[in-house]
Amino acid sequence: MTQDIAVDLGWVxxxxxxxxxxxxxxxxxxxxxxxxxxxxxxxxxxxxxRLDLAFGPGNAARAAELMARENGCCSFFSFALTVADGGLTLEVAVPDEHIDVLDALQSRAVSAAAR
Structure with missing residues (x-):
């Protein structure tokens, strides 16, 4: 089975x-x-x-692996994954010239989480 992936890449x-x-x-x-x-x-x-993630080792590993790969192609990102007090937080920072990318990432996170 194949899956069509239709995404807006205008923000990349x-x-x-x-x-x-x-x-x-x-x-x-x-x-x-x-x-x-x-x-x-x-x-x-x-x-x-700042993205608050569902706590769990699977989500932590998945986020860490994705962030490592993303930093390999978009080195301007700064990622911090924190596990504390039973919570899991991913922080993403960018230099000012890439605010539009962070805006788009936030929009995608909000839209996807709402589903």
Missing amino acids: PSACTLPTAEQPLRVAEFDALFADAVRGVTRPERARL
């Missing part, structure tokens, strides 16, 4: 070095993580996004 920054053919798959991975694990989205600062 030109600085991204991930091959174009792989970009829809990566976006789909983000969407799946957001849909499965995001429990809250806040923006403590203009250039920083």
